[in-house]
Amino acid sequence: MRAAVHRAVQQLLAEQPAEALTLPVVAGRAGVHPTTLYRRWGSVAELLGDVATSRFSGDIVVPDTGSLREDLERWVSDVATDLADPDVLALMRAAVGSGPEGGCACTADRHAQLAAILDRERSRGGSAPEVERAADALLGPLYYRAVFTNDPPQAGWARELVDALLG
Numbered sequence: 622m623r624a625a626v627h628r629a630v631q632q633l634l635a636e637q638p639a640e641a642l643t644l645p646v647v648a649g650r651a652g653v654h655p656t657t658l659y660r661r662w663g664s665v666a667e668l669l670g671d672v673a674t675s676r677f678s679g680d681i682v683v684p685d686t687g688s689l690r691e692d693l694e695r696w697v698s699d700v701a702t703d704l705a706d707p708d709v710l711a712l713m714r715a716a717v718g719s720g721p722e723g724g725c726a727c728t729a730d731r732h733a734q735l736a737a738i739l740d741r742e743r744s745r746g747g748s749a750p751e752v753e754r755a756a757d758a759l760l761g762p763l764y765y766r767a768v769f770t771n772d773p774p775q776a777g778w779a780r781e782l783v784d785a786l787l788g
Contacts, residue, residue, distance in 0.1 A: 622651070622653055622657070625651040625652060625653065626647060626648075626651045626653065626658065626668070627671075627672050627675060627676075628651070629647050629650035629651035630642070630647055630668065630669070630672045630712075631672065631676075631708060631712060632650060633646065633647065633650055634708070634711040634712055634715055635707070635708055635711055639711070639714065639715035639718055639719075642665055642669075642715065643665060644658040644659060644662070644664075644665060644668065647665075647668065665719065666719035666720050666722065666723060667722075669712075669715050669716045669719045669723055669726075670716060670719065670722045670723050670725075670726040671726075672712060672716070673712060673713065673716035673723060673726035673727050674726040674729070674730075676709070676712055677713075677726065677727055677728075677729075677730050677731070678729075678730045681696070681699045681700060681703060681730075681731075681734060682699075683696065683734050683737050683738055684696055684738075685741065687745075689738070689739075689742040689747055689749055689787070690783060690787055692738045692741075692742075693738060693755075693759070693783045693786070693787070694780045694783050696734065696735070696738060697759055697763065697776075697779040697780060697782055697783055698776035698779055698780060700731065700759075700760070700763055700774075700779065701763055701773075701774040701775060701776050701778070701779035702776060704763060704764070704766075704767040704773060704774055705767070705773040705774065705775070710767060710768075710773070713727050713764075713767065713768060714768055717768055727764075728756075728760060728764065731756075731760055732752065732756055732760075735752055735755055735756055735759070735760070736752045739751075739752055739755060750786060750787075754786075755786060758782060758785060758786040759779075759782050759783070759786060762774070762782055763779060763782070
């Protein structure tokens, strides 16, 4: 049932504006009774947060090239490619628009991936920036461009963010 509901949300967001999304509409598309959705999620915002958490968890592999710069360049390129997908973008915009929890659902796994890259560099004896500084320098511009502009982030541009972070 959860998979059918998630699929219905993603399909509906690809077809219509997020404002048209309601639990009864999702229930109809998923083939379940609306009360099932109200009991499980309670609101569209909670449902969007769940769909976003599911979608943005574990879909990008954390590279291990042996070099912090190369790991970050590959990772930001993958994130930029993911954010350029129109379906991903529709889900992200809807989740972010649903409230603060929606934004967290879209970025939590990315923060964990970034922390893993930076921690691995420190374990190799190298120097790495703090996670929040790296997130501000890398994820901030990527997500800003994806959510608030009509110019999705490109892999080459994203790699330039790594240069700015590492100097």
